[in-house]
Amino acid sequence: MTERFALGACVVAAMLLLIWVLSRCRSGFDFTDEGFYLNWISSPWDYRDSVTQFGFVYHPLYRLVGGDIAFLRQGNVLVIFVSAFVLCASLLHSIFAERNDGKSGPRIKIVSLALGIAASSLTFFDLWLPTPNYNSLTFMSLMFAAVGVLITSREASTLSLCGWVLIGTAGAFSFLAKPTSAAVLGGAVVVYLIIAGKVWIRGLLISVIAAAVLLGVSALVIDGSLGKFVDRVLNGARIGSLLTPDQPIARLFRVDSFSFGSVQRAIFALLLAVTFAAAFLATRAGAAARIGVAVVTIVLTGLSIAVSTGALLPNIPYYPFQPMQFWAINFAVALSFLFASRRSSPLPSRNAVALAAFFITLPYVYAFGTGNNYWEQGGRAGFFWFLAGIVITVELVATNAEWRILTPIAAAALLVTTSVVLAAVEHPYRQTQPLRLQTSKFEIGPDNATLFLADDAATYIRDLRRLAADHGLKTGDPLLDLSGRSPGSVYAMSGRAPGASWILAGYAGSNDFLRAALANESCDVLGAMWILTEPSLPASFSASLLQPYGIDILRDYQEAGSVRSVRGASRTEFEQFLLKPSRDHDVARQACERARLIGR
Incomplete structure (x- = not known):
C-alpha cells in the first residue's frame, strides 16, 4: 500500500x-x-x-x-x-x-x-x-x-x-x-x-x-x-x-568545460x-x-x-x-x-x-x-x-x-x-520580472494574441503599436530592425521582417549578413520598408548599409516618434525611433533598382 x-x-x-x-x-x-x-x-x-x-x-x-x-x-x-x-x-x-x-x-x-x-x-x-x-x-x-x-x-x-x-x-x-x-x-x-x-x-x-x-x-x-x-x-x-566567418568547421567537434558554483x-x-x-x-x-x-x-x-x-x-x-x-x-x-x-x-x-x-x-x-x-x-x-x-x-x-x-x-x-x-x-530569459509578477494583460502581434506582460513591456508595446497605427503602418508592411536585437518588436507591431526573421547585430560578420539578407528582397519590398532604429546601441547597424539599395535614411525617411523602455534583468534603459518612408513608393523602388544596377 x-x-x-x-x-x-x-x-x-x-x-x-x-x-x-x-x-x-x-x-x-x-x-x-x-x-x-x-x-x-x-x-x-x-x-x-x-x-x-x-x-x-x-x-x-x-x-x-x-x-x-x-x-x-x-x-x-x-x-x-x-x-x-x-x-x-x-x-x-x-x-x-x-x-x-x-x-x-x-x-x-x-x-x-x-x-x-x-x-x-x-x-x-x-x-x-x-x-x-x-x-x-x-x-x-x-x-x-x-x-x-x-x-x-x-x-x-x-x-x-x-x-x-x-x-x-x-x-x-x-x-x-x-x-x-x-x-x-x-x-x-x-x-x-x-x-x-x-x-x-x-x-x-x-x-x-x-x-x-x-x-x-x-x-x-x-x-x-x-x-x-x-x-x-x-x-x-x-x-x-x-555571422562568424572565422569559425572553422572543426570547432563544431568539441568538448566544452563546465563548472558548478x-x-x-x-x-x-x-x-x-x-x-x-x-x-x-x-x-x-x-x-x-x-x-x-x-x-x-x-x-x-x-x-x-x-x-x-x-x-x-x-x-x-x-x-x-x-x-x-x-x-x-x-x-x-x-x-x-x-x-x-x-x-x-x-x-x-x-x-x-x-x-x-x-x-x-x-x-x-x-x-x-x-x-x-x-x-x-x-x-x-x-x-x-x-x-x-x-x-x-x-x-x-x-x-x-x-x-x-x-x-x-x-x-x-x-x-x-x-x-x-x-x-x-x-528569471525568464532576457525579461525584467518573474512571470508570476507579469500581470498586465495586453494584445500583441498580427493576430492580437493576449499575453500577461511586465508593466514596462506592456507600455513599450502599447507605445509602439500606437506609433505604428497613427502613422499608417499596416499589418504585413516590411519593417527593418536596425537595432539588430528587437525582432519581437517587429512582430508586436504586426510588421514583416524583411530579408530574414532576425538580422542579428553585434557579430563579426553582421554587416555582411544584413547585406546578404536584404539581397533576397525585391526593390518593391525595400522601397516600402519602415525602419526601427536604436542609435545609442553601440552594436546596432549603421544606416549607411542601406545606401546600396538607394536609401538615404536622412533624406528618404521621417521620424514617426520614439519609445523608451528597459530590457533584461539589468533593466538597461533604451530609446528606439520608428522611421516612416517619406518618398513615393514608385520613386523608392526605382531608386533601389538603379542602385542595384550600379552596384553590379
Whole structure:
C-alpha cells in the first residue's frame, strides 16, 4: 500500500508540474529569440533562404490556434511531454519484457511510472523560451528516434517496421530542425544498432526511404521543387556562416568545460545523498526498508507539489548547467549497488549497454552545431541522461524489485525538474520580472494574441503599436530592425521582417549578413520598408548599409516618434525611433533598382 501511495504521489506531482508549466505559457515575452521564432513561424514563406525549416513545421499549429501565442506555447509543451511519455512507456515496457521472458509488468505501473519520469523532459524549458523553435523540434526528433530504436528488431514484424519508419521520420524532422544534429544523430543510431546487434539492412533501407519521402514532400510543400529546396538550405547555411566567418568547421567537434558554483555543488551532494539512501533501501528486503523508500519518495514529491502549486516559493537564482543535476541521481544509484549485497547479474546486457550509451550521447547530438557551451545547451536535453541511468538501474536491480527503486529516483528527478522550472520562470530569459509578477494583460502581434506582460513591456508595446497605427503602418508592411536585437518588436507591431526573421547585430560578420539578407528582397519590398532604429546601441547597424539599395535614411525617411523602455534583468534603459518612408513608393523602388544596377 505504501509503495502504491508513493507511486501515486509521483504521478500527482508530475501532473501538477505540467499544469504549472502550461499556466506560465500565458505570461512573458522575449523580444529577441521569441520574436525571431514568431516572425519565422507566422510567415515562413516570406523568406527564401533558411538552413532550418522549423517555421514551416510549426506554421500549421500557429494557424490552428489562430496565432494565439499562449496556445502555441502550450501546444509545444504538450507535444514534448506526450513524446516523452511515449518514450518512457516504450522504454519501461521493453526493459521489463526483456527481463521477464517477454512479459511486461502491470500496465498501470508502467503508465504511472512513465508519467512521473516523462515530466523530467520539462527541464528543456531551462531558459524559458516555450515558443516552438528549432531546438524544440530537435528535441522532439531525438525522442522519436529513441522510440524507434527501442521497437526495432531484425524481424519483419509490424512493430519493428514502425520502428524503422520512426527512425527515418526522426532523421527527417531533425534535418528540418538543425542539419548538424541530424548528421550526428544518424551516426549515433548506426553505432547503437551495431553494438546492440540489431543491424538489419532492410530496416535501414526502410528508414532511409522514410526520411527521403518525408524530406521530398517537405521540399515540394516549402519550395515546389527539390532543387529549390536544396538551394534554400545551402544558401541559408552560407548566409548564416557570414555571422562568424572565422569559425572553422572543426570547432563544431568539441568538448566544452563546465563548472558548478558552491551552491550547485551543495545541491548536487545533498541530492546524491538522499537518492543514495532511497536507492540503497530499495535494494533491501523487509517492511521497514519499503516504508523508508516510500517516505523519501513522498517527501521529495511533496516538495515538488508545494513549489508547483505556489505553497512554497524558495528564493532560487538561475544557475547554468542546472539540468546536469540528473547525474547526481545516476551516481547515487550506481553507488547504492556497490554497497548492496544482492545483484541480479554481474554485468548489464549488451542491449542495455548500447541503449544507455545511446541515451548519454543524445544531449551532445542535440547541442552539436551550436555556438553555446555544449554542456549547458545539452543539459536542456538532459532528460536522456536520466533515461540512461534508468536503463542501467533496472539491469542491476534484483528481478521483481524494479518498481521499488524506480519510484524514488523518479521523485528525485521530479525535484530536479521542479527546481529548473522554478529558476526559469523566476528569471525568464532576457525579461525584467518573474512571470508570476507579469500581470498586465495586453494584445500583441498580427493576430492580437493576449499575453500577461511586465508593466514596462506592456507600455513599450502599447507605445509602439500606437506609433505604428497613427502613422499608417499596416499589418504585413516590411519593417527593418536596425537595432539588430528587437525582432519581437517587429512582430508586436504586426510588421514583416524583411530579408530574414532576425538580422542579428553585434557579430563579426553582421554587416555582411544584413547585406546578404536584404539581397533576397525585391526593390518593391525595400522601397516600402519602415525602419526601427536604436542609435545609442553601440552594436546596432549603421544606416549607411542601406545606401546600396538607394536609401538615404536622412533624406528618404521621417521620424514617426520614439519609445523608451528597459530590457533584461539589468533593466538597461533604451530609446528606439520608428522611421516612416517619406518618398513615393514608385520613386523608392526605382531608386533601389538603379542602385542595384550600379552596384553590379
